[in-house]
Amino acid sequence: MSLILDKISYYYGKGTAFETAAVKNITLSIPDGEFIGLIGHTGSGKSTLIQHMNGLIKPESGNIYFNGADIYDKDFKLRDLRRKVGLVFQYPEHQLFETTVIKDVLFGPNNMGFTKLEAEVAAYDALKAVGIGEDLIDASPLELSGGQKRRVAIAGVLACNPEILILDEPTAGLDPAGRTEILNLLKKIHEEKKITIILVSHSMEDVARYAERIIVIDNGEIYFDDEPRKVFEHEDELKKMGLEIPQCTQLVRKLKKCGFDVDEDCLTVEETLASIKECFGIN
């Protein structure tokens, strides 16, 4: 089970004076069960790239293989791909349209050809996974708070039982508590359901905490694709792209340079704190 992008390129405004490459010659392999962070600033091509992954955008050149099959083969059913590769767009709450929460979450499973029972099981399961309680399932999506709406929208995609879940800046516009809530939720889903997660973000700190692999994209090209500590070794190059490595990693790097005996690969505040405490001999 895997998704492979092989040398894909896509241009905007093909054939006009405004032709610009959105993604250039990108090769990527997404194996099972990873938690991947996709980083790049607005206009770097990351949104275009993820839309290739479930066949919403067809590349101008290159091939995409899902579990070994070319997704643009005649016999390949795009709907199957879209069921297995769930895509949560930015501000997904804007796509809610049904009169009740449960009906909205059922939309995906019903489209994907689930039986009535399968669909309901999947929908209830998804709502439970995102922490929407029974008391809200018959409420109108419009009555919910911003954070709740977003979780319902994520449940709408999760209910299709995807094997890969891609989320485009799922925390945009939320307050700190809301952000942590969503990210912890994704971690839980990843661990319990063994779903591959691709988290698109421009926060290095979020990605460092949750992802085991970071892909950095700029100007439509992949610059780094490695585990976080390896990617963060390129601090200066990242800075040129307008990306900063997490503050705590910056801190331990600087301390190490000044001669402190700390672990310079710390990625989270907890790791950093522990490492500094150890260095100072306190616990």
Place this chain on the structure above:
Amino acid sequence: MVNFDKVTFEYIRRDEDGNVEGINKALDEIDLDVKKGDFIAILGANGSGKSTLARHINALLKPTEGTVYIEELDTKDEKNHLSIREKTGMVFQNPDNQIIASIVEEDVGFGPENIGVPTKEIWERVAEALEKTGMTAYREKSPNNLSGGQKQRVAIAGILAMKPDCIVLDEPTAMLDPEGRKEVIKTVTELNKTEGITIILITHYMTEVVGADKVYVMEKGSIKLQGTPRQIFSKVETLAEYKLDVPQVTWIAHQLRKAGLKLPECVLTVDELVEALKELVQYD
């Protein structure tokens, strides 16, 4: 400049048939006094009442109880609204939904047109406002082709062209990427320093309020904390209760201090913490 005297704002929740379900207090006896030229920041999680507060400054909302004065003008009096809105401009969260015209310069001119500024002076004001926000190069562009940060700068220019004494920004960076956020914060900070314009910045990003003169923290419609950024940032646990978080280094420094290291009460940057730790070692 801006004065809140025991301001309470209530709104009535109704069910589908229009029956009263309950009354919510979005603001609860708020007292606030902002001096001319101040840069103040209001922090709070979603639903803490900070946007409701912002809308009172611009007379878009009127208090249920208490009074809001903008330079001695009472916002309850309809007759004052135009002069209040001329004095206190407002920048909103969604960059797209506050740009009216299809060309940058025409949008910047919209405010002055509304208050009846003569044509020649509108042009002067537009040129000046675009210059101060660094958007002169884009004056004939369509707003649709700008980045989020640039759109917010156009919105700020549109306010500047009305020659306000005060700009209220209601989560201007919530929908922007880190670059855009920096752009906007840099622009307002400069306007505060060089033009002496009073800035009231509403946000939930802690890093953006570091440069403010005074920070207020809101929760459930009332002001829970106030002080300089350092005073506020040192209260890590209390902030967490209000669903806010501090920069990573501030958190680490705070924990180290709690564990017994003699560090300053509040650390805001990586370099500060490195220096402080170095000093500790020298004393040992």
Place this chain on the structure above:
Amino acid sequence: MLRDITLGQYYPAESVIHRLDPRTKFLGTLAFIVALFLFKTFWGFLLCGGFIIFVTALAKLPIKFLIKGMRPILFLLLFMMIFNLLLTPGEIIGQWWIFRVTKEGVYAALFMGLRLVMLVFGSSIMTYTTTPNKLTSGMESVFGFLKIFKVPVHELAMMISIALRFIPILLDETNKIMKAQQARGADFETGGLIKRAKALVPLLIPLFVSAFRRAEELAEAMEARCYHGGKGRTKMKPLKYHLRDLIAYLSLIGLIVGCVFIP
């Protein structure tokens, strides 16, 4: 796909047509449309066709761009042409089953088609070369006399100019919601008419909700910027006639006269 709709959009360029007073362009477009229905012979086509090509060149508009803008009306155009082709009585030149094509029908279809094409060309030149704000202030001024009859001319003009500003934004949004629903397995492309109409519900409801939200926020932003209707409002770009407008009016009169008297 939706990005392709260029109709009603402004095309920025430096040209004498762009600089013309919007009232000239608005009244001129009306005059051109009148001229289109005045002539009866082939020479009239040449005259009007030549005129429109000349104006396009003056406006520095790429022909490709104009042709692209025709796409949305293609269906209407074909429909009208076929209608004229088959339903005009006269000398029969071809027959098939219940359809008969007449010589007059061919002429009528060609005339109708060309007229419609030129009509759309003419009016899109106006929108391509005039910013929505200028266009509405032109219309506001042309229809200003209606204020006597309590017609809210300023408010209508403002509404149109805001609608034009939000067209591209809403198109983008439509595209995005469409994709988001497709990602949940929605199918907009296959099935019969009823199935397709039903499939639009998940697209239209979010779009309406979003449009209302935008409208509300925009209204608030306008109020915050002291908007209070047309009273006491000044203009950043007040309308002023120049020599070029006089020349434009004269050539338009020439065109109408030409169309009336051409053999």
